[in-house]
Amino acid sequence: MSTNNSNALDALIQALRRLPGVGLKSASRMAFHLLQHDRSGAQLMAQALNQAVTQVLHCSMCNTFTQTEVCSTCQDSQRDQTRLCVVETPADQQALERTGAYKGLYFVLMGKLSPLDGIGPKDIGLQKLFQRVAPRAAAGEDRPVSVVTEVILATNFTAEGETTAHVISEGLKARGILVTRLARGVPIGSELEYVDLGTIAHALVDRR
Amino acid sequence: MSTNNSNALDALIQALRRLPGVGLKSASRMAFHLLQHDRSGAQLMAQALNQAVTQVLHCSMCNTFTQTEVCSTCQDSQRDQTRLCVVETPADQQALERTGAYKGLYFVLMGKLSPLDGIGPKDIGLQKLFQRVAPRAAAGEDRPVSVVTEVILATNFTAEGETTAHVISEGLKARGILVTRLARGVPIGSELEYVDLGTIAHALVDRR
Numbered sequence: 001m002s003t004n005n006s007n008a009l010d011a012l013i014q015a016l017r018r019l020p021g022v023g024l025k026s027a028s029r030m031a032f033h034l035l036q037h038d039r040s041g042a043q044l045m046a047q048a049l050n051q052a053v054t055q056v057l058h059c060s061m062c063n064t065f066t067q068t069e070v071c072s073t074c075q076d077s078q079r080d081q082t083r084l085c086v087v088e089t090p091a092d093q094q095a096l097e098r099t100g101a102y103k104g105l106y107f108v109l110m111g112k113l114s115p116l117d118g119i120g121p122k123d124i125g126l127q128k129l130f131q132r133v134a135p136r137a138a139a140g141e142d143r144p145v146s147v148v149t150e151v152i153l154a155t156n157f158t159a160e161g162e163t164t165a166h167v168i169s170e171g172l173k174a175r176g177i178l179v180t181r182l183a184r185g186v187p188i189g190s191e192l193e194y195v196d197l198g199t200i201a202h203a204l205v206d207r208r
Numbered sequence: 209m210s211t212n213n214s215n216a217l218d219a220l221i222q223a224l225r226r227l228p229g230v231g232l233k234s235a236s237r238m239a240f241h242l243l244q245h246d247r248s249g250a251q252l253m254a255q256a257l258n259q260a261v262t263q264v265l266h267c268s269m270c271n272t273f274t275q276t277e278v279c280s281t282c283q284d285s286q287r288d289q290t291r292l293c294v295v296e297t298p299a300d301q302q303a304l305e306r307t308g309a310y311k312g313l314y315f316v317l318m319g320k321l322s323p324l325d326g327i328g329p330k331d332i333g334l335q336k337l338f339q340r341v342a343p344r345a346a347a348g349e350d351r352p353v354s355v356v357t358e359v360i361l362a363t364n365f366t367a368e369g370e371t372t373a374h375v376i377s378e379g380l381k382a383r384g385i386l387v388t389r390l391a392r393g394v395p396i397g398s399e400l401e402y403v404d405l406g407t408i409a410h411a412l413v414d415r416r
Binding site: 006007008009011012014015016018019020021025026028029030031032033034035036038039041042043044045046047048049050051052053055056065066067089090091110111 | 214215216217219220222223224226227228229233234236237238239240241242243244246247249250251252253254255256257258259260261263264273274275297298299318319
């Protein structure tokens with residue numbers, strides 16, 4: 001839809017292309033829809049973008065998105081302060097929360113190690129995680145510095161997620177922390193015939 | 209990714225869901241990407257949205273998006289003023305322009321008749337088109353009121369596009385204008401075996 005009739009339209013299409021998974025045709029369709037059918041939606045979106053950019057911070061405890069210094073989950077004194085579950089994204093945290101099976105705290109990496117994409121330990125919250133779990137005591141002090149006794153690795157079961165889990169595991173074991181990983185196994189409701197062999201093999205080894 | 213930690217984040221996700229083809233998961237992924245990796249892109253997008261909403265108008269001649277009263281295509285005196293090609297969207301106009309085979313003017317409906325979606329003649333530029341092609345002379349006047357001698361219907365070859373073409377055709381023939389339609393036929397590069405029967409039947413009838 002790019003035309004030489006409207007620079008503002010071209011600029012909007014180019015801006016929309018910065019969204020993940022949106023190419024030229026999708027961006028054009030989006031711009032057309034907003035300008036032809038939903039100008040109030042476009043204004044709302046502009047406002048929401050500006051507000052989010054200025055107001056959304058990272059929680060100083062768990063690194064997730066929040067508008068306060070410490071997010072409401074980390075502020076919740078009812079939660080088990082000794083367990084810390086490490087996830088890649090806020091969406092993963094939400095999935096775990098919806099199970100209702102976990103009452104501890106979280107740490108959100110906001111990414112995963114992915115050397116092929118140039119994403120190394122400094123690009124995700126690894127140092128912040130190590131500092132959160134096992135902060136180094138200031139020189140001369142000798143006090144208990146963290147109440148976390150178990151770190152549960154809930155990064156995805158992809159190549160990058162497994163790598164990330166491995167690196168965290170190595171780093172934390174060196175600091176004397178108990179590190180566990182979500183169980184691998186056959187998903188509920190699935191038929192063995194259609195489950196991949198690696199999963200079945202893991203389920204056999206981890207049988208109970 | 210929706211959390212109770214950040215109202216600004218939730219508002220952004222809800223705003224992004226107004227884009228066509230974007231559901232909750234896509235909107236969450238987009239918001240995550242913008243806030244984690246591309247805050248400057250988010251600001252740019254907000255700016256582009258506001259500028260487009262305030263600056264993009266409809267051309268008074270052809271109804272397409274433009275920032276001036278009359279778009280540059282309609283202002284081009286090199287173009288054949290007697291031919292007018294009717295398309296559904298600016299994207300369709302662009303496709304025709306890229307062929308280089310058409311030197312006349314355009315009229316962009318900005319939609320198509322779609323009774324099932326509640327889109328009638330008043331929701332697209334039909335009246336504006338009739339006024340453009342065959343304006344009614346003011347009372348008492350008896351002058352030639354339009355130079356358009358041929359209207360080429362280039363709406364899509366879908367059910368809605370064909371309906372739209374039919375309605376325009378009836379309306380303009382009543383006003384004594386020559387109305388033509390893009391030829392239906394076998395696309396270049398295709399093998400007959402894989403072309404649908406309706407297309408082959410049309411190509412047979414319209415053989416030359």
